[in-house]
Amino acid sequence: MTDPTHIRNFSIIAHIDHGKSTLSDRVLELTGTVASRDMQEQLLDSMDIERERGITIKSQAVRVEYTADDGEVYQLNLIDTPGHVDFTYEVSRSLAACEGAVLVVDATQGVEAQTVANAMLAMNADLEIIPLINKIDLPAAEPDRVRAEIEDGLAIPADDAVLASGKTGVGVHDMLEAVVYNIPAPTGDANAPLRALIFDSYFDAYRGVVALVRVVDGSMKKGDKIRMLATNAEALVEEVGARRPAETPLPALSVGEVGYLVTGLKDVSNVKVGDTITSVVGGVNEPLPGYREVKPMVFTGLFPIDGDQYEPLKEALEKLSLNDPALIWEPETSHALGFGFRVGFLGLLHMEVIKERLEREFGLDLLATAPSVEYHIYKTNGEMISLHSPQEMPDPGEIERVEEPYLKAKILIPPDYVGAVMDLTVQRRGTFVTMNYLSPTTVEMLWEIPLSELIMDYFDKLKSNTKGYASLDYEFDGYKPSKLVKLDILLSGKPIDALSFIVHRDKAYDRGRVLCDKLKEIIPRQMFEVPIQAAIGGRVLARQTVKAKRKDVLAKCYGGDISRKRKLLEKQKAGKKRMKSIGNVEVPQEAFMAILKVDE
Amino acid sequence: MSHDSYRALYIHIPFCVSRCNYCDFTTQALDSASPVIDEYVEQLVLQIRKKAKEGELSKIDTVYIGGGTPSYIGSSRLSMLLYTLSLSLRLEPDVECSMEANPESIDERLIRDIWALGVNRLSIGVQSFDDDVLAILGRAHSGLDAQRAIEYAQERLDNISVDLIAGIPGQSVESFAKSVQKAIDLGVKHISVYPLTIEPHTPFYKQVMRGELPEVDEDDQARHMEIAEKLLVEQGFERYEVASYAKPGYVCKHNCAYWTGLPYLGLGRSAATMTQNASRRMRIQDGQVTDDLNKAQMYAEDIMLRMRMSAGVADTLVAQAADELPQIYEVLASLEDRGFIEHTDNAWRPTELGWLCGNELYGDIFDLAP
Numbered sequence: 001m002t003d004p005t006h007i008r009n010f011s012i013i014a015h016i017d018h019g020k021s022t023l024s025d026r027v028l029e030l031t032g033t034v035a036s037r038d039m040q041e042q043l044l045d046s047m048d049i050e051r052e053r054g055i056t057i058k059s060q061a062v063r064v065e066y067t068a069d070d071g072e073v074y075q076l077n078l079i080d081t082p083g084h085v086d087f088t089y090e091v092s093r094s095l096a097a098c099e100g101a102v103l104v105v106d107a108t109q110g111v112e113a114q115t116v117a118n119a120m121l122a123m124n125a126d127l128e129i130i131p132l133i134n135k136i137d138l139p140a141a142e143p144d145r146v147r148a149e150i151e152d153g154l155a156i157p158a159d160d161a162v163l164a165s166g167k168t169g170v171g172v173h174d175m176l177e178a179v180v181y182n183i184p185a186p187t188g189d190a191n192a193p194l195r196a197l198i199f200d201s202y203f204d205a206y207r208g209v210v211a212l213v214r215v216v217d218g219s220m221k222k223g224d225k226i227r228m229l230a231t232n233a234e235a236l237v238e239e240v241g242a243r244r245p246a247e248t249p250l251p252a253l254s255v256g257e258v259g260y261l262v263t264g265l266k267d268v269s270n271v272k273v274g275d276t277i278t279s280v281v282g283g284v285n286e287p288l289p290g291y292r293e294v295k296p297m298v299f300t301g302l303f304p305i306d307g308d309q310y311e312p313l314k315e316a317l318e319k320l321s322l323n324d325p326a327l328i329w330e331p332e333t334s335h336a337l338g339f340g341f342r343v344g345f346l347g348l349l350h351m352e353v354i355k356e357r358l359e360r361e362f363g364l365d366l367l368a369t370a371p372s373v374e375y376h377i378y379k380t381n382g383e384m385i386s387l388h389s390p391q392e393m394p395d396p397g398e399i400e401r402v403e404e405p406y407l408k409a410k411i412l413i414p415p416d417y418v419g420a421v422m423d424l425t426v427q428r429r430g431t432f433v434t435m436n437y438l439s440p441t442t443v444e445m446l447w448e449i450p451l452s453e454l455i456m457d458y459f460d461k462l463k464s465n466t467k468g469y470a471s472l473d474y475e476f477d478g479y480k481p482s483k484l485v486k487l488d489i490l491l492s493g494k495p496i497d498a499l500s501f502i503v504h505r506d507k508a509y510d511r512g513r514v515l516c517d518k519l520k521e522i523i524p525r526q527m528f529e530v531p532i533q534a535a536i537g538g539r540v541l542a543r544q545t546v547k548a549k550r551k552d553v554l555a556k557c558y559g560g561d562i563s564r565k566r567k568l569l570e571k572q573k574a575g576k577k578r579m580k581s582i583g584n585v586e587v588p589q590e591a592f593m594a595i596l597k598v599d600e
Numbered sequence: 601m602s603h604d605s606y607r608a609l610y611i612h613i614p615f616c617v618s619r620c621n622y623c624d625f626t627t628q629a630l631d632s633a634s635p636v637i638d639e640y641v642e643q644l645v646l647q648i649r650k651k652a653k654e655g656e657l658s659k660i661d662t663v664y665i666g667g668g669t670p671s672y673i674g675s676s677r678l679s680m681l682l683y684t685l686s687l688s689l690r691l692e693p694d695v696e697c698s699m700e701a702n703p704e705s706i707d708e709r710l711i712r713d714i715w716a717l718g719v720n721r722l723s724i725g726v727q728s729f730d731d732d733v734l735a736i737l738g739r740a741h742s743g744l745d746a747q748r749a750i751e752y753a754q755e756r757l758d759n760i761s762v763d764l765i766a767g768i769p770g771q772s773v774e775s776f777a778k779s780v781q782k783a784i785d786l787g788v789k790h791i792s793v794y795p796l797t798i799e800p801h802t803p804f805y806k807q808v809m810r811g812e813l814p815e816v817d818e819d820d821q822a823r824h825m826e827i828a829e830k831l832l833v834e835q836g837f838e839r840y841e842v843a844s845y846a847k848p849g850y851v852c853k854h855n856c857a858y859w860t861g862l863p864y865l866g867l868g869r870s871a872a873t874m875t876q877n878a879s880r881r882m883r884i885q886d887g888q889v890t891d892d893l894n895k896a897q898m899y900a901e902d903i904m905l906r907m908r909m910s911a912g913v914a915d916t917l918v919a920q921a922a923d924e925l926p927q928i929y930e931v932l933a934s935l936e937d938r939g940f941i942e943h944t945d946n947a948w949r950p951t952e953l954g955w956l957c958g959n960e961l962y963g964d965i966f967d968l969a970p
Contacts, residue, residue, distance in 0.1 A: 566901075
């Protein structure tokens, strides 16, 4: 057992791409935890997708031994947090396992929306914050400006901010010294009953559910019987240990320590992020604060392109949800697309990552319908239904009112772009709340905006309308009534359920018209004419026509042309495989996402 | 592998006076006096001699000298080449010997020389008789040059073909129809009508990407192809293949070899060779095997290629193929239902729709043995 006075638990927090993972790697290197020849870029991001996209999706905790300048050896637990707004709750739980945080700000980019959001989370968790200005090796680095932004915008003293470069390793030693001297040692009662916070959990096929935990009071060891307070699940501790970063079993995890715990449980939903672990015998009933149920915000229909892949898709979803309690799904049947699933996600990134993993790790060809949110439909008979799919929308006559989820959005931009953000966000039904100057070069705008608008390429538009300067953070703000209608898309006169979507009444006409135009471009010519219509109920708002194919033959076919022609026919065949036959119309996958790309 | 005798010989001449805007063929613009061309022709001569010694040329029924622009390399090099051919294979009048030529490099002397050395069919790259359209294509000749070239050629040769391009952005229906009519009026015996395709790495492609040239309009192309068929059929031509029209007796035997599965030998840069026996077919280009087909794939390919021709696919061939392609009858029935083919006189033949939307038709047959 390490004396708590020689333990430091901390996180590194940052806006995406500000260099958090690279800094973490340098810590492992500098402390000799991983020999540099074994270093793989961004070691803590274990999934391929994480490494490729340069983002962190799951939390990680690694323990390093650091001999400080005072000659003492400290146990440092570095908790790497997810770097995306979809995972704010996970971040908040990871932070709750720490006493301090290193706030990384890019020396060229300055303070951005997630810098603010993460700093707020860290302050709310009462963490000691060590500002660190990263990437100072870049020619465009402006440490003085960034220091001013941290002080003015975040009210964090930044005179002593560590100047560092994850790339060259400069300043990493200073950072660790600051961690040892500025971050408080964990407090807690070694003799009190066990209380430990779960800040991540995942399913391991060989050992069952593994949890990453922070021991707040007491201790736990192999053989202890434990209970999760929120889920009431009980388990036997099969192993405890720390990651260095390879898992190393330990005799016990005691007060103040961070480590992993093997439960042998089969269902990850028994071991939820934010829940409290205690002993079955002599345990507590009072959970640690801050637990909440994670609820999916964005829903989409996932359908196998090849109907035979329905069962494999189901198995793949089962496997992924073992590891991801935020992923929920239920069977969905579409007339157009056949059997599939309606899947709920924390946000758009979560959705993209899951879809990519399903396709890549499980070899599935999937078709995703446009993402939707959870609408609350209050029916005239007093019943309320939660609508995840536009298909389930009741008849307009049965609807008393519809409510949709709203977000509080925080946008950080240079002052020049206030107008551009104003135009875009108002157009997306946003309501302006207020605006503050964080510094002469950074404005913070607060908005209320429907989630359904945000998931329609809002962020892409925001980025492009502000030359990439804008950064965005948001949190759920509750349900509000809206005038929403279901817009149907008809191909050859037949409504295509998978293309229908819910839209504000005032926007239905424009969206319908633009979508018809867009679909006309996307749907290739067929052997017959295909009319495309947008309609509400029986009322057609817009129409376009994909003309019948007139000619596709390529004339020359001599000698070597024949080989080329074979390749072309192979390509044509592959192209057809990526399309979905709806009725007798071949519809490419992009069609189902077209609604997201609708420019008005 | 032991292989059936080659029946057709193709010789590629990859040189031109300049590269046209639509061209993605294997050719290069080179000064006609360049020693590179001499070297290339010498190599061809050696290869022809070698193949003759190996006995590969004993069953050749058709010869085709294509390009590039064979006429561009001039009389003396062509004479050397043709003389070698006449020593190496049976170059009698019943053996079809075609050569490609462009109007700007045709003169009386060239015609006389190649005629004397055995060329009995000339395919002239006219493309259009409209000077505005020729300028868009980047051709090196005018409409009048083309007319004169045809007239020179006709002094010695009876079997003259011209190529025309349809559906060029900026080409009106009238302009296209006038070119077709002009070719008919000049008395050529064979006309090929190719809808323009814009290939990657061509100047046209770059122009389209930059928005300087409108994309090819498939409706225009279909309309042009229909007009060509109407004019030509009315005036005594038979459409014997998707893009090929001939007066009776003037079908291009060499091209038919490609579409009826006869083995061919290609000499010169990028020329394709097809070697086969009863159970295997390979195509080779520049020493690389581009296709290696089994028996089922051979049948599917033969049927697919024959569906380009008005002669179509005889019931006897279908019956033979059925052993290897058990689904053939089902697929033919489905194609008939959808209007791509029809059954007349003991053969399946493409309909007008089957000609215009051939890729749908060929794709289904290709899928029988991909």
